[in-house]
Amino acid sequence: VVSSELSISSVSDQDAYRAGLQPVSQWKAYGLDGYPAWPGFIFIPNPFLPGCQRHWAKQCLKVYPQKPNVCNLDMHMGAEETIDLWGQSQECLRNKGSSKREPRSLLEKLRWVTLGYHYNWNTKKYSADHCTPFPSDLAFLAKQVAAACGFQNFQAEAGILNYYHFDSSLGIHVDESELDHSQPLLSFSFGQSSIFLLGGLKRDEAPTAMFMHSGDIMVMSGFSRLLYHAVPRVLPNPEGTTLPFCLEQAFPSDLSDCSVIEHCSEEDWQICTKYLQTSRINVTIRQVLAAGQSFLDEPKEERQWDATSENCYHQEEDEVKWHRLNTDS
Numbered sequence: 001v002v003s004s005e006l007s008i009s010s011v012s013d014q015d016a017y018r019a020g021l022q023p024v025s026q027w028k029a030y031g032l033d034g035y036p037a038w039p040g041f042i043f044i045p046n047p048f049l050p051g052c053q054r055h056w057a058k059q060c061l062k063v064y065p066q067k068p069n070v071c072n073l074d075m076h077m078g079a080e081e082t083i084d085l086w087g088q089s090q091e092c093l094r095n096k097g098s099s100k101r102e103p104r105s106l107l108e109k110l111r112w113v114t115l116g117y118h119y120n121w122n123t124k125k126y127s128a129d130h131c132t133p134f135p136s137d138l139a140f141l142a143k144q145v146a147a148a149c150g151f152q153n154f155q156a157e158a159g160i161l162n163y164y165h166f167d168s169s170l171g172i173h174v175d176e177s178e179l180d181h182s183q184p185l186l187s188f189s190f191g192q193s194s195i196f197l198l199g200g201l202k203r204d205e206a207p208t209a210m211f212m213h214s215g216d217i218m219v220m221s222g223f224s225r226l227l228y229h230a231v232p233r234v235l236p237n238p239e240g241t242t243l244p245f246c247l248e249q250a251f252p253s254d255l256s257d258c259s260v261i262e263h264c265s266e267e268d269w270q271i272c273t274k275y276l277q278t279s280r281i282n283v284t285i286r287q288v289l290a291a292g293q294s295f296l297d298e299p300k301e302e303r304q305w306d307a308t309s310e311n312c313y314h315q316e317e318d319e320v321k322w323h324r325l326n327t328d329s
């Protein structure tokens with residue numbers, strides 16, 4: 001692991017604060033020995049201000065799953081049934097004990113949400129005719145992080161939110177559907193921890209394993225933008241507590257009006273706590289098109305959004321086939 005330089009002067013302390021982040025001068029950033037330093041892979045251990053992760057975790061559970069955003073449940077439920085996942089799940093989550101046999105709330109059945117240009121899991125493409133407004137608070141957060149990593153012109157155009165439980169994993173893949181690979185892919189994690197595997201340009205190259213904890217940010221750019229990667233394991237946070245300490249910290253009492261961080265009520269936070277004590281949320285944010293670029297004309301049938309599929313690279317524990325891990329062990 002090697003230290004990585006950040007572009008401290010690209011983000012004012014006020015803009016960092018507005019996004020719920022520490023001043024960039026206080027962040028730590030690391031790269032991996034043997035990988036190009038910039039543009040490359042950058043790991044930033046939790047740079048959020050105390051209490052501010054709560055806002056992002058709550059948005060991922062209460063706000064971003066709402067229409068017009070798209071989620072896996074839309075694939076086999078009617079539109080009116082998925083309108084208010086939060087409202088429909090509150091009671092169930094609030095009363096949840098520790099038994100695995102209790103019925104799962106809709107929020108616990110959520111596997112992914114897409115934002116902006118909605119990723120089509122079947123065609124593995126984005127298209128101009130399936131796009132909804134990207135949440136402005138998340139776009140603002142992404143802009144600050146990208147700028148701190150040296151990407152001043154990053155535009156948040158697509159987001160994929162992955163919702164994990166202790167038995168979930170994410171299969172090996174490359175994020176190559178975006179048409180502009182010169183912009184980074186930003187990844188934010190909240191809740192329980194995970195193991196992240198960063199592989200090579202070829203599927204069978206030995207990966208580097210690293211922990212990702214709540215609040216950690218990962219930036220894949222340059223050479224590492226098209227590296228294979230996967231999440232084979234979700235783990236309880238290393239502090240051994242219900243929630244990691246950084247999520248227990250109370251909201252700052254002095255949030256100014258210009259902040260995109262909103263106060264999270266105790267009632268809402270109790271629901272989030274119930275969810276996050278056994279779950280991890282990962283948000284990846286991508287720029288799809290280069291400035292001035294448009295989607296190339298594609299055959300009509302490929303452009304149509306297939307609402308029947310739930311395909312994605314999520315896997316249940318029993319299905320995971322770890323070619324590398326199997327052959328290594």
Ligand SMILES: O=C(O)CCC(=O)C(=O)O
Pocket residue numbers: 160162170175187189196212229230231282284
């Ligand atoms: O959950 C993670 O940490 C990785 C997510 C990811 O690889 C993706 O959404 O493409």
